[in-house]
Amino acid sequence: MLPLVGGKGANLGVLTRAGMPVPPGFCLTTEAYRRVAGAAGLESVLDALSRTAPGDTVALAELAGRARALVLAAPVPDDIAQAVRQSAGEAVAVRSSATAEDLPDASFAGQQDTYLNVIGPDAVLDAVRRCWASLWTDRAVAYRAANGIDHGAVHLAVVIQEMVQSEVAGVMFTANPVTGRRHEVVIDASPGLGEAVVSGAVNPDHFVVSPSKKITERRLGDKLMAVRSLPGGGTEQRTVQSVPDDGTEQVGGRACLSDEQVVALARLGARVEDHYGSPQDTEWAIDASGTLWLTQARPITTLYPLPEGKDGLRVYFNFSLAQGLHRPITPMGIWAFRTLASSVPLVYGRPVGYWPGGTTPLAEPGMRLFADITGIMRSRAGRAIFPRMLDVMETRSAVVLRGLFDDKRLSLTQPSPLPALRRALRIAIRYRIPGRLVQAVVRPETSHQRVAWVGDRIRERLAPPAGMTPAQRLDHVERVLSTRVLPMMPNIVPGPLAGGLMLGLAGRLLRGRVKPGELLAVLRGLPNNVTTEMDLALWHAATRIRADEPSARALSGPALPEGELPPVLRKELTEFLAKYGHRAVAEIDLGVPRWSDDPSHVLGVLANYLRLDDPALAPDTQFARGAREAEAMVDTLARRAGMLRGRVVRFALHRARELVGYREMPKNYLILALAEMRRQIATVGVELAGKGLLASPDDVFMLGLPEVRAALGGTDQRELVARRRATYEREMRRRHLPRVLLSDGTEPEAVGAAPPTEGALTGTPASPGTLTGTARVVLDPVGAHLEPGEILVAPSTDPGWTPLFLTAGALVMEMGGANSHGAVVAREYGIPAVVGVAQATSRITTGQKITVDGTSGAVILDPPSEAPPSS
Template identity: 50%
Template sequence: MDSALPSASANASADKPLVLDLGGIGDAPLRLIGGKALNLGKLLAAGFSVPHGFCLTTVAYELAAPPGLDALAAELDALGSGAGEASGTVTAGTVAGRARALIAEAPIPHAVDAAVRAAYAEMGGTLPVAVRSSATAEDLPFASFAGQQDSYLDVVGADAVVEAVRRCWASLWSDRAVAYRSANGFGNNDVGLAVVVQAMIDAATAGVLFTANPVTGTRTETVVNASPGSGQAVVSGAVNPDQFVLETASGRIQRRTPGGTEPRRSPGVSDQRLQELAALGDAVQRLFGAPQDIEWAVDAGGKVWLTQSRPITTLYPLPEAAPDDAAGAAPATRVYLCGTLFQGLTRPITPMGLAVLELMRNNKGHWRYVNPGLRMYVDLTAVLRSKSGRAYLLRMLPLADGRSGAVLPALLEDPRFGVIKHRFLQSLRQGRAKRGLPRPARRAGGTENSASLGLFLQLLPAMVRPAFRPAAELRRAKSYGKQLESWLHLAEPASPAQRLEYTEQILSRTVNGLIQATLPGPSVGYIMLAVARRLLRGIAPPRELEAVLRGLPHNITTEMDLELWHLAVSIGDDPVSREEFLTKRPEELSAGYLAGQLPPQAQAGVRGFLARYGHRAVAEIDLGMPRWSEQPDHILGMISNYLRVEDPEQAPDRQFARAAELAEDRIRSLVDRTRVRNPWRARALELSLRRVRQLAGLRELPKFYIVLVLGEMHRQLLRIGADLASTGVIAAAEDVFFLDFDELRVGLRGADLHGIVADRRRLYDIELRRRRIPRLLLSDGTDVEAAVMAKAPASGGLAGTPASAGTATGRVRVILNPVGAHLEPGEILVAPSTDPGWTPLFLTAGALVMEMGGVISHGAVVAREYGIPAVVGVPDATTRLRTGQTVTVDGASGTIRTEP
């Protein structure tokens, strides 16, 4: 095709043309030609076979956009943000429909019509073409918009091409495209649409190939879908294609999955063709520098054509290379475990939150950590390749996370992770020598080895103390909190530089003392639980001990939840406050509280509660998360939920008291049964169980105090952020949480940090939308659980790990974020995972179902203490269960049964 397309009469200007030849796009900006055209132009420039054609630029769309479209786009943005009216007759769908109707009825400008017709005439005037949308928010590294706008195939004739162009423009406002933009944070006024017109390939075979496995995430595999005829049938799902998985480097075919309805149908592509496609895909991936989703077609003469290439945006980010792998030509595959999920977090952690976790880790030992996807992963490779390490993982991993434990055997059988003698200790020593100590740890003084050994030696005698004097241990642990609060004080006035130095040093000054003061008590409590389990061998099954942990006293998180309940009761006793909380949304209540405008009784009560617990937050181990004292939406929403409890027997304090009574009854029963066997054994059992009741509840105290420290760090960093924002270094005070300490020092010297913050916020927002987080991740990107499930037969059951005995039948309430969540008393709480910020919901939940966790995970432990049935580690529970369904949760068998 001649690239000298009409420009004088049909083009708006030389720098903003209406039409560009695909072969001459060159460095045209994304805003002019859209993602699809841009990628096709790059393929052509690199010498790949791409059907010839032209691009009608976004200038044409802007000229054709009818009056009123901008107003509708603004209305859609308001609806998407929640600021508009999303009920009644005004919905995103109705507004989008009006936008499509405007485009369908508006005349196409003469210059645009003439440009399309002239360019099509250059192609021959009667050639069948494909007319495809190319949006400016499409085929981006972080959002593909695959299938959101329309394409039209086998279009013949100028009139038909012009009409297909109009329909492509209208598809920018389809319900699915509008919803996708809203979900991915794109404004409706921020996107434009170009249109690609290409010659059709008379395909003998066509399909799609992925240069990384889109299901498992493995970057070393190519997946090819193929079917006879047009590739559109494969893309649209109209046919069931043949599927092949190849090892990219060697071209070896690893799996074949025939498509169609005939089980013996011969494949549509030969092995040689598959290897050619894998090599072609690898070359395209190298061109774009990222895994690609490529549409291809083979014509009757056997030539392979590429009709589209876009980035695969759903892959989980790769971990950074290990230091000892960087120099090697073929680095060994490594295994990483997601520590973030073990903390009950599915969301990403802010960059400052990760920096602070790094400081805390440096006080703890030698493990190597990486942060792909802004989540914390620990390198388990050395443990997995050690005989003793394997035994430890097999024993502990199923308890911490049932789903990780279920796929662990697959890793143990993988020859890449075979046992190497002394590998574990040797790897730790080598890793320590290569990494050295980070600057903050050096500045704190001493070495990790001496600090860890010293802490261990100090804890040993402290572990004896609680066993003999539990009451004194309780007083000691709780009095430490008052000392800690007095230490968390920076003399005012302080400069931003002084605040930064103070904030960075807090952890090194407090964490070891905090552990010494608070860890012995709960540790002895759970050691005594293990002693009791041994004393009951042959007398009672371990499951009976679960009731002993219900209604535990001295649990700071339980105390917080019950205080919140009592606050709700006092607010409910005041008619004005009650009406306010039952009629307003949490964010409205929050704004009223922060302005000091809640009814007096409610204002004073909330202020008192936040004076003690305002340093807490949802996902509170992330320093960057807003504390309840600055955003109390979550707490105020919980009060509104509690006010809806009408049955006195469902009141949380009554339920907690019953749980404590059940625990005492169970202790008496177990001791009586043991006394029949041996009176001395019964006395030892009773002493053990009493110590469990007195001390195990303290398990939340170390974290409570750590979060108190984090709350002070958060407050000081916000003060620094306000100073930086006032000088224009960053846009808002909260931007400090998207920087690290060194960058803040640079910012205090006046450097502009807007660009760094913007890039990190973009990544953070992408990760916030990610639903599936690999619990076990290989360095080649493989999600181990997904890989195991891909090979396993499909199961229709809904089951997980039994975590808290009992059964409950109720309506499902799927909650992805507890902030502002509404949970009716007795409803079944279904969540991805939970941390202490979720626990106020537990007090009125009928049962708990979680996608993450094992029997010792936080949600499971709290559910047992509160006495509600719980099943954890249920794959895809938040998508397989729907709000409003009625289900029965059996916490003993680990099953969820749907009721008619």
């Protein structure tokens, strides 16, 4: 009934039918809103909104104000007004219930208005009218724009319920919204009505209850303010002073909930979660008689999805993030990686797919690739090797994994390093790595020859036979990715591995004689690095384009050129793409267009190069400077080492420079293979779209290869593609990704936070992550301006602050708990947040550099600078 009663109304109906303690009430359906809005004349506003960018908050706010005024001025039909007046109770809560709220992927928490303790028929009708208008608050319009939701498709119902005159109220999450741990209940509570907790106007009592219903954390807030009902209707904020222990509103040392009430709430939360089958964000109240009421439940939308599958605690490493890929991976890209991974056993002489359990240790929650590294974490050799590898490529993940070594649930099951050594020895013998290591050190040119040989062999294997049918093209793609690419890569390894060993040897010989950073300085301006060569090739193309007036003019405008390109520009672009057109942004995803498919990124880089006027900043100049500095550092370190040792150091560092650059070649060849296989699959997509089995050729990348085969057999895959694309677009908006994820939903990085830095401001961690940026202290959101990436520092935030969150890089609040509105929205937008930071708006100044650690609850201040006054 969502289209008829909205998200809140539907959920309250579900809870009532399930026998949950929901205050009785009724729902004024969306049909009433449709009739009123239909007469309001919103068409011009809706048309303007459809043409307004999501980031243009000023224009959105102006249009929202016009829409509110139109709805408030529209007449209410007599039958609707009479129905509302006749149904109004003695004291009720009038609550908005939009069709786009409390959804699995967008909570819309607090975006529309609620009116509490409304008394009298006329007052109820007025509150209903204001609820309708609240569909067009600035915050609701900005939120819908940010989430890509059609304004005209959203309608509003109104829930009217008996008012619960609560003694204590608050919010409860049935999974920990900060750490992600499932079935760990988090409760924030304060005396009076729940509005004080939800709005973040009070520092509430905070409780955490384990899955076994044991209270594992109890942190008492000051609770200096309570929202209470007024006798004639409406509510007031009442300041609460510390008073003797007489059972009235207590602060400081006494909790507003007993342990029995906390556990009863947790049990109720578990019932709600079991009924829905997913973690829930609930609001609750306890009246003067001690009766517990449930006033709202909605999905927790900020939790990262769990991997499906195996029993017991598992550890998943975010491979996507380690590759610098924040965006989701297309279904075809995921299929390609699974297929490539199935060929890993070939490297050490095992059949394709020879994995413990029979499947590759990959999972794809949230359309990102995660590797199941539980076996590595429970192996002595894995613990010794894997974090050290990450120290080079993804340092923070290495820290997080080492923090799990003491978890008793991940005790060692493979204490002997022998199995790992046997596998390594098998690979070393199979690919003759020891001999080739020596060869690379003695004659570095052999590594160059071997890299070229691997490239030639891979290109031969990628070439498709002539005259293939679509089914044969798919067979070719599967054959290449499952057997013909990855097993070639160890042939390249001896060169860069020898370079790394030489660098390590030099470091050992220089122990005690080298300063931090000096050894790595030797790796500046490396030769034989395909990525650097690509960048320099593009720069040299830009210099030739600059010398040609028509080409330079084509790239000098505000927009990229379209249509026929000038001859020199066309020639340079064609030659560059012939060699590097297989590359792309997010290139590890086979489903992403290559530069040869869409060269706009390359044209944009060329245009930026043409704007570079300072010769000292030219890429080739900087590369040459880096190479000279590296050679100078080699000389410096060799002299510092002494005569005989210095000669060895010089030799080792020169070999490191010659060989380490080849480390980029395996990925380059892998991307080359993915680009060619993409071309083959795209050809099949054209045929399927021509037959009407796909809406467009590119839709083929929203399928895995087995589903493409089914489409060739006549299965219409358009509905499946539409669902996948909607999920993909939703995941594109996700801003927070876990580096490491446990199978119970826990993000170890959020749990294993270091204690706050000495001297830092401390509060409650509310949204994980760390950001260093410029603070903007805002005391009133009306008219406030926040530059993109600035850190919003506020006394507290209610839903009216939401538009500022669109550009905020992080959030610091003086008041509120981890479940207050500001914390919920910060998590939904994926920005770090710390709440309950005492005197934050006076101790932090606008313009000051601060670091917000939403994982540990610390706000670290740089010394204040001269700054403009607070907004």
